[in-house]
Amino acid sequence: MIRTPPDPRAFIHDRGPFDLIGDVHGCFGELVSLLEQLGYDRRDVHDWHHPEGRRPVFLGDLVDRGPDSPGVLRTVHATVTGGRGYCVVGNHDDKFRRWLAGRDVKITHGIEETIEQMSAEPDAFHREMAGFIESLPHHLILDGGALIVAHAGVPSDMHGEDSRRVRAFAMYGEVTGDRDEHGLPIRRDWARNYAGEPTVVHGHVAEPQVRERNNVLCIDTGCVFGGHLTALRWPERDYVQVPAHDTWFHSPRWSQDDR
Template sequence: MQRPSPHAFSDDTGPFDLIGDIHGCAGEAETLLKKLGYRLGEEGPRGKRHYSVSHPDGRKPVFLGDLVDRGPRSPDVLRLVMGMTKAGQAYTVMGNHDDKFRRWLDGHHVHLTHGIEETITQFEIEPDAFKAEVRNFLYYLPTHLILDNGELLVAHAGLAKKFHGISSGQERAFALFGDVAKQRDKYNLPVRRNWAAEYRGRRTVVHGHVAEPQVRELNNVICIDTGCCFGGGLTAMRWPERELVTVPAEQAYFHSPRWG
């Protein structure tokens, strides 16, 4: 099976709503989309929900990856995001958790850590046809997108300037995990280098992956993962307005030693 280029360039100027790591928190995603002005039709109970979505001003969500794991409703998140993306109503980039779950769906051995066990449990009752649909969707997700005539780049963990528009193993690793050192921190987690401190590009880079209580901006690099699955919030950034919109988590679903 041939994958497309891991990046795409688009003159689509939006407007967009860039949405951080959902991690299975479908209720918060529904609330955030409504707060952003989307008309959200919902059918079926939680866990088996189907959606119809539109925006009166033609705005498009851009989902920044890590759709699954940790939260209670990963299948619903995937139904929501897949439906919009396949209909051309949204863009989505690959997150490291999405790629790990895709490998599990492929039958590969993965370590049942960092929340994937919740997603696997939720998928036990899903039909094989839906699992195959999810697998194919995740397989073809790009690792980064360049939008708005080159003014905006989105990648799950961000992307150093030298990798913009490039297809390589290094680009893929950076887009999914960031700039990770070989050392481990006191929690035995990989040390993340602050690559944004060296960024000097004019193109705005918006990413998730690094959960913090507040949105962080440095050198035109903006991280909007505010830790919804840890009890923080789910955040969107309107583009080109750069307005931030956040809804609080309904509860903390997962514990991380790095979080508060």
């Protein structure tokens, strides 16, 4: 079997400690509350530092559906470009990047809120965010290989590789190609077969509670749907959560799961 080339952006020589933060989806107020709860100090509205040197790691889907995607983008951009944290690209971020580049995308699933919010932002900010999102890796290998981070996860045979197949999996997970009764993609539970030694932490699949299966942790707990914004402290493996300030977006799948 011919393996694809490694992705140099995936290998980060940083052993932490980290605070892994699930899908923010434009919930800037909740992000501020979570960072405060995690012990970060704010030097200005978007400039956060931890007194013990902890680094936030954002799991992607920074934008769409929530009330302030530009605020989230500014905070994550300042953190990553300032060398104080990391971020992987989510499928919503990538779609937004394509919209910023003038590509034809479907104005559905919450991007309409981001487009409206961005209409008040200068062109320079549009260009800066397009370049920033383009620069984000699709997955990260941290803590000497003990920790793998991707928006939708990555199975063992993809760790560290760079290809269209790996990028698609890292952003979308394992999909069947079919859609459910709500018109949403049907996903397979790829973690059911995971037997790798590294812990994989991802978001993408919103559920009311953190899901742990076969050393795969999903920490998207549906903040934008009225759930919680969740962080995983690494290496402690402790969870820190803040409740959503409101139900910012209604999803039929979330309502069904939450009953």
